[in-house]
Each structure stands twice: as structure tokens, then as C-alpha cells.
Amino acid sequence: MQKKRISLKWALMTTVLASWAAAVVGVIFIAGILINYNFSRNMKQNADADAERILNQIQIRVEDSMESSKKISYDGVIRNAHKVYQEDGDGIALYRSVNQYLSGSFSRDAKFKAVFITFWDEDITSRIYVINQKNNSYHILQQFISEVRPEVLKIMQDADTAIRFYAFDGDLYMSRNLLTAKFEPYATVTMLCDSSILFQPLLSLADIGETIISIGGNEYYLYGDGSVADVGIAEKVPQPEEFYSTDIDGQRFAYYIVQEPFHILTDLPGVRLAMLLAFLLVIPMLIILMSVFYKLVSAPVMELSEAYGKVQAGERGYEIADPAGSMEFQTLYGQFNTMSAELKSQFLQSQLEQQALQQAKIRALQSQINPHFLNNTLEVINWEARIAGDDQVSEMIEALSTMLKASLFRDGSDTVPLEREMDYVDAYLKIICKRLGNRLVIEKDIDPAVLKVQVPKLMLQPIVENAVEHDITPRRGGILKIWAGLEAGLLRVKIIHEGTLTMEDRQNIRELLDVSDIDLHAFTQEKGKHIGVRNVAMRLRLLYGQEGSLTIEEEEENLIAAYVTLPAKE
Numbered sequence: 001m002q003k004k005r006i007s008l009k010w011a012l013m014t015t016v017l018a019s020w021a022a023a024v025v026g027v028i029f030i031a032g033i034l035i036n037y038n039f040s041r042n043m044k045q046n047a048d049a050d051a052e053r054i055l056n057q058i059q060i061r062v063e064d065s066m067e068s069s070k071k072i073s074y075d076g077v078i079r080n081a082h083k084v085y086q087e088d089g090d091g092i093a094l095y096r097s098v099n100q101y102l103s104g105s106f107s108r109d110a111k112f113k114a115v116f117i118t119f120w121d122e123d124i125t126s127r128i129y130v131i132n133q134k135n136n137s138y139h140i141l142q143q144f145i146s147e148v149r150p151e152v153l154k155i156m157q158d159a160d161t162a163i164r165f166y167a168f169d170g171d172l173y174m175s176r177n178l179l180t181a182k183f184e185p186y187a188t189v190t191m192l193c194d195s196s197i198l199f200q201p202l203l204s205l206a207d208i209g210e211t212i213i214s215i216g217g218n219e220y221y222l223y224g225d226g227s228v229a230d231v232g233i234a235e236k237v238p239q240p241e242e243f244y245s246t247d248i249d250g251q252r253f254a255y256y257i258v259q260e261p262f263h264i265l266t267d268l269p270g271v272r273l274a275m276l277l278a279f280l281l282v283i284p285m286l287i288i289l290m291s292v293f294y295k296l297v298s299a300p301v302m303e304l305s306e307a308y309g310k311v312q313a314g315e316r317g318y319e320i321a322d323p324a325g326s327m328e329f330q331t332l333y334g335q336f337n338t339m340s341a342e343l344k345s346q347f348l349q350s351q352l353e354q355q356a357l358q359q360a361k362i363r364a365l366q367s368q369i370n371p372h373f374l375n376n377t378l379e380v381i382n383w384e385a386r387i388a389g390d391d392q393v394s395e396m397i398e399a400l401s402t403m404l405k406a407s408l409f410r411d412g413s414d415t416v417p418l419e420r421e422m423d424y425v426d427a428y429l430k431i432i433c434k435r436l437g438n439r440l441v442i443e444k445d446i447d448p449a450v451l452k453v454q455v456p457k458l459m460l461q462p463i464v465e466n467a468v469e470h471d472i473t474p475r476r477g478g479i480l481k482i483w484a485g486l487e488a489g490l491l492r493v494k495i496i497h498e499g500t501l502t503m504e505d506r507q508n509i510r511e512l513l514d515v516s517d518i519d520l521h522a523f524t525q526e527k528g529k530h531i532g533v534r535n536v537a538m539r540l541r542l543l544y545g546q547e548g549s550l551t552i553e554e555e556e557e558n559l560i561a562a563y564v565t566l567p568a569k570e
Contacts, residue, residue, distance in 0.1 A: 047257075050205065051244035055253070057201035062215075062248050065111050065193065066163060069176040072189050073161075077101045078117065078178060082186055106191075113171070114140050114192040117178075118149055120185065140192065148173060148190070156188050163251065165216035170227035171195070172220070196226025202255060214243060214254040222255070300329035307336060317344035414543070417570075418484065418491070419451040424461050425482070432468055439477025440468075447485040452570045455491070456539045462532030463495050463550075463562050471499030471560065486568055490547070493564040501554045509552050513537045540566060 072078055078098055085094040098117060106115045148168050152175050155164050159177055166173045172193045177185040196203065199222060202211065211222040212231060219231040245254030303320060310318045319337040324330040422444075433440055464480070472478040478498035485492060501509070515538045533550070540548030548566045555561040 048244075051255075054201045054205075054255075055244060055246045058199060058253065059246055059248050061111065061198050061200075062251075062253060065174060065191065065198065066249050066251075068106065068109065068112075069163065069174065069189055069191060071105070072117075073176070073178050078187065078189075079180065082119065110197050111194055112191050113194050114144070116144055116149070116190040116192070117187055118153065118190065119187045143169065144190070144192070152188060152190050156185075160185075163216065163249075165218060167218070167220050167228050167230050170223075170229060172198075172228045194226070195222065195228050199226065205257075212256045214245070214252065214256075216251055296325045296329070300324045300326070300332070304329075304332065304336065307340075311340055311343070316347055317341055414457060414539075415454040416457045417451060418446075418453050418455050418493075421455050421457070421460055422446065422451075422482075424458060425464055428461050428464060429480075436472070436477055440472060441477075441479045443479065443481045445481070445483045450484050450486060450491055450568065453491050453568050454570060455566065456536070456543060459536055459539070459564065460493065460495070462536050463564070466533050467495060467497040467499070467560070467562070471497055475499075489568060491564075491566050491568040495562045495564075496555065496559055498558055499560040500558055501560060513550055513552065515541045536564075540564070 078101065081094050081097040081101075084097075085091065102115050102117065106112055148166070151168070152164075152166060152173065155166065156175050156177055159175070161177060161179065163174060163176050166175065172195050173190055174193055175188055175190045178187040178189060180186050199213070202213075202222065203224065203226060213220050213222045213228070220228040221231060222228055243254035243256045245252055247253075303322065303324075307318060307320050318340055320333045324333050429440075429442060433442075460482075464482075467480060472480065475498065479496075481494075481496040483494045483496075512534050515534070533552075537550040540550055544566050549564075551563045553561060553563075
């Protein structure tokens with residue numbers, strides 16, 4: 001039982017629709033992934049760009065704060081006041097000098113809530129300090145004296161000139177030892193930093209999330225109000241490579257923002273709506289696709305199928321007149337119309353060739369009687385001439401008989417060795433010499449290696465005859481040279497005779513030898529004195545293609561050359 005075949009139209013349409021639906025779903029899915037990836041990547045890139053900017057701004061602020069602490073040590077005001085105190089023991093003068101210096105240097109510095117100086121001499125440990133213009137200054141002082149200072153003094157015992165940071169009750173303290181001229185610590189300056197000012201570039205982020213900062217080797221939580229707190233030992237601290245970090249005067253400052261992973265469907269409701277609308281648009285798009293597919297594919301295929309059916313039914317030359325909906329099918333329509341026209345032309349040409357072949361066979365059968373009768377008659381005349389002792393007439397009759405036998409093609413072969421072809425040329429020239437006598441000078445230069453090469457029968461005789469009749473006879477004589485040899489595996493024959501070519505002659509020769517697109521039927525009907533040369537050119541092209549050629553040109557002044565080229569095959 002023969003399997004039922006489905007329609008190409010429905011098979012293609014089903015495949016296209018399924019592919020379209022799969023493609024839409026796939027595109028939406030992939031687009032979601034790519035959007036999520038690109039959005040996350042852009043957020044990361046923006047975060048990296050912001051991090052660079054934030055780090056630069058915080059670095060300037062922290063460096064400025066550190067420089068402020070260094071200034072206390074470098075300008076020597078506190079050191080000189082302490083040295084004077086050690087000499088005179090006047091604590092009030094020391095308090096006045098130091099407090100006046102600190103007030104003048106830091107009372108308007110917004111980066112600090114307070115600045116404390118704790119001398120390591122026990123009798124003046126809690127007497128020297130300065131409070132900036134901030135609220136709760138008394139509370140800050142009491143908290144520093146009772147809770148912060150003991151811890152600061154403890155961590156600064158081995159700090160030398162290094163800066164140490166300490167967090168307590170939401171505040172960040174920065175401490176530095178002051179050294180004598182002998183580089184021995186005599187006091188500690190502690191600055192209560194205003195984190196909301198110091199880290200303002202970081203706090204300015206719209207969605208800061210949970211932030212961890214690392215400074216001085218310690219990690220702290222940084223909250224939105226600027227307060228800080230130590231990260232507990234049990235808390236999960238990010239790996240160092242996850243921090244955005246920079247180096248500030250030998251201190252590593254870094255921060256890390258803990259954010260929830262970005263999910264496009266949950267974080268961007270508009271994307272969910274867009275994906276739903278995309279799915280709803282699939283249906284009208286499918287309808288449009290089906291319409292376009294029918295117009296551009298299905299209808300042209302049916303048109304081509306009907307056209308092929310008409311040609312198959314015998315309507316050769318049928319053309320598709322309706323325009324196609326696409327450039328590709330319009331090209332197919334044009335190719336089909338060209339094929340149909342060529343098929344019609346070939347069919348008509350085949351009919352003409354069959355008719356010409358039949359007529360040629362009839363003419364050949366009819367013409368067999370006359371050449372045989374003429375040949376036999378020439379034999380009788382030749383014997384009579386020999387008996388009468390007229391050798392010249394006998395030689396002319398024998399030459400004519402040789403040419404007549406060549407024209408009969410009795411052996412059925414289209415080619416003969418060049419040696420045999422030269423016999424036909426010699427027979428013709430023998431007759432011409434009887435007419436022109438010594439006025440015709442014949443020179444031959446034939447390479448013996450080419451005598452066995454097969455050439456078309458009666459190929460050279462028409463060319464020689466054309467030279468004799470066109471130029472030599474009107475001049476009542478002249479020189480005729482025949483050369484043959486091998487060149488690059490090809491047989492080259494050159495026939496040179498005296499004569500000139502006018503512009504009209506050159507145009508006639510070009511038309512005569514142009515056999516690239518010749519009508520065989522029209523060619524068989526041609527008549528004229530150059531038909532033999534045209535016949536040679538046609539036979540060379542038919543037998544050897546592009547390797548066979550005949551050209552005629554004026555080689556030198558008063559010398560015309562005919563060149564014959566064909567493959568050298570024995």
C-alpha cells in the first residue's frame with residue numbers, strides 16, 4: 001500500500017508556524033536571561049564606577065583627617081607646651097595653651113565631633129581636651145573619659161606613630177601618639193570622627209544596602225545615619241577580593257555593600273507585563289505570517305507547478321506573465337520563461353535539422369550517379385589522352401580525378417592524415433599551374449612530424465583556392481607559401497600569398513569566420529564564392545571546439561596569411 005504524501009504547502013506552513021512559536025518563546029526566554037545578565041552587569045559596572053569615585057572622595061577626606069592628626073605632632077605647639085609644663089609645673093598654663101591651640105585648629109572642622117589629648121603624665125591625664133561645636137558635648141566628654149580613653153590608651157601602648165581606629169557606641173575614633181624630640185610618646189591625640197561627614201560619598205548612594213567598611217585592619221558596619229559598629233566575630237565577613245579598596249597613607253580602606261541578587265521578573269514588574277504582551281502578540285503575528293507565507297511562497301510554487309504541467313502537456317514556449325511577490329521567485333519565473341523559450345527554439349531547430357538531414361540524404365542519393373559517371377568518363381578520357389600522347393591533358397585529368405574522389409567521401413571518414421590532405425592540395429595546384437604557368441611560385445615547408453596528424457578532409461584546398469581566386473588570379477600570378485608544424489601540442493598550418501586587404505575585406509573576413517552562433521539551417525542555404533572557407537571554419541569549430549580555429553589577416557605589406565590551428569592527434 002502506497003504511503004500517503006502530505007502537501008508541501010501544509011508541511012512548510014506547519015514547520016514555519018512551529019518554528020515561529022518556538023522561536024518567539026526562545027527569544028523571550030533568552031531575552032530575559034540577557035536582559036537580566038546585562039542589567040546585572042550594568043549595575044556591577046555602575047557600582048564599580050561609583051566605587052572609584054567614592055573611594056577617591058573618601059580617600060581625600062580620610063587623608064585630610066590623618067593630616068590633621070599629623071599636624072598636631074609636626075608643628076610642635078603641644079610638644080613645646082608640654083616641655084614648658086615639665087619645667088614649671090604650671091598645669092593651668094598648659095591647659096590654656098593646648099586648649100587654645102586645639103580650638104583654633106579644629107573647632108570649625110566638620111569632620112570631627114571632638115578632639116581629645118591625653119597626656120601620659122598621671123597628674124594631668126584627664127585635664128586637656130577640646131570639644132567642637134556639637135550637641136551633647138558633655139556626654140561625649142564623659143563617655144570618652146570613662147569608657148573610650150582606657151581602651152584607647154591600651155591599644156596605643158605599642159602603636160608608636162601609627163594611626164589606630166576604634167569604634168564605640170556608634171562612633172568612630174581615630175588615635176595617634178605624640179612623640180618627643182627623642183621619639184618617645186608623651187601623649188595621645190584622639191579624634192572623634194563624624195562618620196556622616198567622613199563617609200558622606202558612600203552614604204549618598206540611593207540604595208546603599210548593608211555596608212561593611214574596613215579601615216585600619218578592622219571591619220565595621222556602616223549604617224545609613226552614619227553610625228558604625230564592630231562586626232561580630234561570628235558574623236560572616238566578605239572575602240577581601242569582594243571589597244572595593246584603596247590605600248590611604250599606608251592604611252587600607254575598603255567597603256563592601258551587601259545587596260540581594262537582582263532578579264528581573266521580581267525586581268522589574270514591567271518586564272513581566274512586556275513578556276505577557278509578547279506572548280499575546282504571537283497569535284496575530286502568526287496570522288500575518290501565514291498570509292505572507294501564502295503570498296510569497298505557496299502561491300508562486302503553485303504557479304510554477306501549473307506552468308511545468310502546461311509545458312509537459314506540449315505547450316512549449318509557455319511563459320508565466322503574472323509577477324511574483326518576491327525577488328527570488330521572480331528570478332525563478334524568469335529562468336522558467338527562458339528555459340521554456342529555449343526548449344521551444346531547440347524543438348523547432350531539431351525539426352529543421354531533421355528536415356535538412358532528410359533532404360541531404362535524398363540529395364546524396366541523387367548525386368551518387370553523376371560523380372560516378374563523371375569519374376568513369378574521366379578515366380576513359382585519360383586513356384584516350386595517353387594513347388594520343390598528350391601527357392599534359394592526362395596529368396590534368398588525373399589531378400581532377402583525385403579531387404573528385406576526395407569530394408565523394410567514399411570511406412565515410414571526416415578526417416585524413418595531413419599527408420593525404422596535401423595530395424588534394426597538390427592536385428588542385430597542378431591544375432592551376434597549367435593555367436598560370438611560371439607566374440605562380442609555390443613554396444612548401446612541411447615538418448615530417450606532422451604528416452600523420454589527422455585533419456578534416458578538404459580543409460586546406462578551399463583556403464588555397466580562395467587565395468588563388470581572390471588575389472593570385474587577378475594579379476596573373478604571385479607567390480604561395482604553405483608551412484606546417486607543431487606549436488605547444490597544436491598543429492599550426494600557415495598559407496601565405498601576395499595580396500592586400502581593404503577595410504571592406506577585413507569586415508567581410510570577420511563576418512565570414514564568425515561561427516560562434518551560426519544558424520545551421522541558414523548556413524546550409526548559403527551561396528557565394530567564400531562558402532568553402534566558411535565551411536572550413538564551421539567544421540573546425542564543430543570538431544575541435546575552441547581548440548580549432550581559422551584566421552585570415554594581413555601579415556605584412558602585400559602579404560595575406562591564413563592560419564589554421566587544431567589539436568595534433570594521429
